[in-house]
Amino acid sequence: MRELLIRKLxxxxxxxxxxxxxxxxxxLGTFSKKHIAAEEKSYPGGRVVLMPPKDVIEFKKVKE
Amino acid sequence: MTISTExxxxxxxGMTDQKPDIVLEEWETLVDSVxxxxxxxxxxxxxxxxxKNVKGEIEFNPNAELADEINYEYSGQEPVxxxxxxxxxxxxxxxxxxxxxxxxxxAKDDADDDDAFGVGFAxxxxxxxxxxxxxxxxxxxxxxxxxxxDVDEVARKIKEDEDAEAAAKAENQDDIxxxxxxxxxxxxxxxxxxxxxxxxxxxxxxxxDDEAITQPKNDYKKDDDDLTDSDSTNTEEKPLFESLESPxxxxxxxxxxxxxxxxxxxxxxxxxxxxxxxxxxxxxxKIEKEQGKREKAKQVKKFNVWVAPTKTKSRANPQxxxxxxxxxxxxxxxxxxxIWYLLSMSGSGDRPVTTQQAVQPAVTEEQPIAEIxxxxxxxxxxxxxxxxxxxxxxxxxxxxxxxxxxxxPEPQDIAPDPVPEPEPxxxxxxxxxxxxxxxxxxxxxxxxxxxxxxxxxxxxSIVSGRSYGIVVYSLSNQNRAQQxxxxxxxxxxxxxxxxxxxxxxxxxxxxxGQLETPEAAVEAGQQLPEPYRNSFFxxxxxx
Numbered sequence: 201m202r203e204l205l206i207r208k209l210x211x212x213x214x215x216x217x218x219x220x221x222x223x224x225x226x227x228l229g230t231f232s233k234k235h236i237a238a239e240e241k242s243y244p245g246g247r248v249v250l251m252p253p254k255d256v257i258e259f260k261k262v263k264e
Numbered sequence: 265m266t267i268s269t270e271x272x273x274x275x276x277x278g279m280t281d282q283k284p285d286i287v288l289e290e291w292e293t294l295v296d297s298v299x300x301x302x303x304x305x306x307x308x309x310x311x312x313x314x315x316k317n318v319k320g321e322i323e324f325n326p327n328a329e330l331a332d333e334i335n336y337e338y339s340g341q342e343p344v345x346x347x348x349x350x351x352x353x354x355x356x357x358x359x360x361x362x363x364x365x366x367x368x369x370x371a372k373d374d375a376d377d378d379d380a381f382g383v384g385f386a387x388x389x390x391x392x393x394x395x396x397x398x399x400x401x402x403x404x405x406x407x408x409x410x411x412x413x414d415v416d417e418v419a420r421k422i423k424e425d426e427d428a429e430a431a432a433k434a435e436n437q438d439d440i441x442x443x444x445x446x447x448x449x450x451x452x453x454x455x456x457x458x459x460x461x462x463x464x465x466x467x468x469x470x471x472x473d474d475e476a477i478t479q480p481k482n483d484y485k486k487d488d489d490d491l492t493d494s495d496s497t498n499t500e501e502k503p504l505f506e507s508l509e510s511p512x513x514x515x516x517x518x519x520x521x522x523x524x525x526x527x528x529x530x531x532x533x534x535x536x537x538x539x540x541x542x543x544x545x546x547x548x549x550k551i552e553k554e555q556g557k558r559e560k561a562k563q564v565k566k567f568n569v570w571v572a573p574t575k576t577k578s579r580a581n582p583q584x585x586x587x588x589x590x591x592x593x594x595x596x597x598x599x600x601x602x603i604w605y606l607l608s609m610s611g612s613g614d615r616p617v618t619t620q621q622a623v624q625p626a627v628t629e630e631q632p633i634a635e636i637x638x639x640x641x642x643x644x645x646x647x648x649x650x651x652x653x654x655x656x657x658x659x660x661x662x663x664x665x666x667x668x669x670x671x672x673p674e675p676q677d678i679a680p681d682p683v684p685e686p687e688p689x690x691x692x693x694x695x696x697x698x699x700x701x702x703x704x705x706x707x708x709x710x711x712x713x714x715x716x717x718x719x720x721x722x723x724x725s726i727v728s729g730r731s732y733g734i735v736v737y738s739l740s741n742q743n744r745a746q747q748x749x750x751x752x753x754x755x756x757x758x759x760x761x762x763x764x765x766x767x768x769x770x771x772x773x774x775x776x777g778q779l780e781t782p783e784a785a786v787e788a789g790q791q792l793p794e795p796y797r798n799s800f801f802x803x804x805x806x807x
Contacts, residue, residue, distance in 0.1 A: 201280065201282055201286070201287065201290050202290055202293075202294060203310070204276060204279060204280060205272075205276060205287070205290060205291055205294060206294070206309045206310065206311055206312055207311055208272065208275055208276055208279070209272070209309075209312060210309075210311045210312045210330065212267055212272075212275075213312070213330075214330060214333060214334070216265045217334050218333070218334070219265075221265045222265065223265050223266075223267065224265070224266040224267065225267050225272070226266065226267065226268045226269045226272075227269060227292075227295045227299075228295050228298060228299070229298075229322070229324075231324070233334055235798065235799065237798045237799065238786075238789075238799075238800065238801050238802075240346060240786070241343075243349060244349075245349035246347065246348075246349035247345065247347065247348060247349030248345070248346040248347035248349075249343045249344065249345050249346065250343060250344040250345075250346050250782060250786055250801075250802055251343050252338055252341035252342065252343060252344075252801045253338050253341075253798070253799050253800075253801055254335050254338050255334050255335045255337065255338065256331070256334070256335065257313075257324065257326045257330070257331065257334055258324075259315075259322065259323070259324030261298075261299070261321075261322040262299075
């Protein structure tokens with residue numbers, strides 16, 4: 201049962217985020233997609249690397 | 265989008281036979297397990313991810329599959345090295361591979377270098393020592409007991425001999441015509457010759473260790489047969505001094521040979537050869553000492569020093585040659601390595617990426633860009649076809665539908681539920697494109713002359729070597745990619761499509777611009793209109 205619940209929850213979250221929507225799960229929190237632009241990272245020694253952009257999932261716990 | 269508990273339960277209840285109460289209870293347990301996490305605790309949900317309480321805040325780390333699905337637009341994109349750091353600093357923080365290897369390698373090289381030299385030196389040294397040993401050993405018993413305890417005696421004898429010899433010489437020179445020796449009896453002559461003989465023997469013994477071993481100190485002869493064997497050859501050869509100083513030997517003895525007394529010819533003849541040799545040696549020795557080698561004679565105590573000069577001379581040259589050869593070989597190696605390194609750095613463009621991949625394997629899964637060129641060439645070809653495709657009736661359904669289904673990996677295990685068809689994730693990112701198509705975005709800042717080999721505008725030009733483009737789209741639908749390319753081209757950008765294989769799926773990356781360096785590409789990308797400014801990425805291609 202729990203597995204089924206989690207699977208369904210995952211599907212909903214995935215679909216919502218894929219549509220660039222925030223997904224708020226009642227009682228749990230809000231999932232959203234956050235875009236991180238490409239950025240340059242400097243390392244000791246002078247090496248500079250351009251990190252690719254990426255989309256990550258952000259979670260905010262529901263306020264109690 | 266908000267999912268209420270009721271909606272969730274409704275969805276679940278349609279999939280299971282469980283009563284809603286039980287489902288609700290299970291759900292609340294699940295939610296509570298997350299909400300009631302204490303600092304440091306975590307809950308893992310197999311398909312979703314992990315919730316962890318970090319200092320009172322709940323953090324969520326999606327599982328890898330979900331993270332990839334969300335980040336599919338940028339999946340496979342690699343970090344690009346914009347600026348190489350100093351040598352040995354090429355490894356980012358946190359990456360286990362470190363320059364220590366380089367240091368180790370350097371250290372090893374140093375060690376090797378040392379070895380390279382050291383082998384020479386050490387070996388030479390060892391050889392020298394060995395050779396010294398070789399020289400010394402003949403005079404030392406195995407128990408390191410010197411064969412000649414009476415070294416001083418030998419030295420003293422040499423001196424005495426020399427003095428006597430000098431006196432004899434003076435006498436002989438005085439008596440060169442034998443005037444004073446008329447009264448000499450044969451016995452005295454014999455005696456004198458015998459003395460001379462012993463003189464010569466002792467001199468030669470002093471000069472040549474071998475004779476010293478064999479003749480004056482017969483006591484030791486028995487002890488070291490090997491010595492006498494090796495030395496006997498020397499005694500017969502009358503070695504080094506003769507060969508070195510033979511010219512003088514020939515001259516001076518000539519004056520000395522004049523027999524002072526004729527009545528003793530028999531004895532003279534018998535001993536003549538020995539006498540001549542002895543005197544020649546004595547003279548040679550004297551001359552040698554006159555030339556400043558007396559100091560060495562004083563060191564007779566040390567047999568190794570006594571002998572070494574002549575023998576080490578002959579061995580020193582090969583050692584020096586070996587050293588010089590080693591140095592030359594090493595310098596050639598170093599120069600060759602340097603040239604190879606420079607060539608490999610400036611030659612193909614693969615190197616930075618290769619090191620990059622080696623350095624950041626976790627971040628980059630993409631195939632090496634070096635593999636792209638053929639594909640890039642194909643794309644250049646397809647790119648020329650693109651305008652037709654773009655002007656061709658672009659399938660209306662594509663423009664309306666937003667080929668999201670192709671862009672987003674379909675969640676196979678999604679239950680049939682009212683969740684809207686996987687809307688195009690692209691829709692958000694590419695949103696600007698329709699705008700850009702309808703309302704032309706502000707004129708793209710041209711960072712470089714459009715007519716040049718590099719720049720944002722114009723057409724992709726064939727240049728030798730690599731170019732860098734700004735990836736603004738990564739689409740799974742080729743037609744869509746071509747549409748975007750056409751749009752961008754209409755705006756004046758030089759564009760290119762590069763296909764990229766990712767997990768068996770082909771993504772078509774639309775590049776804008778053709779720039780010479782990653783820095784220029786980044787700079788140009790930051791000047792792109794807003795839709796692209798935030799999500800561009802730089803990649804290398806070979807036109």
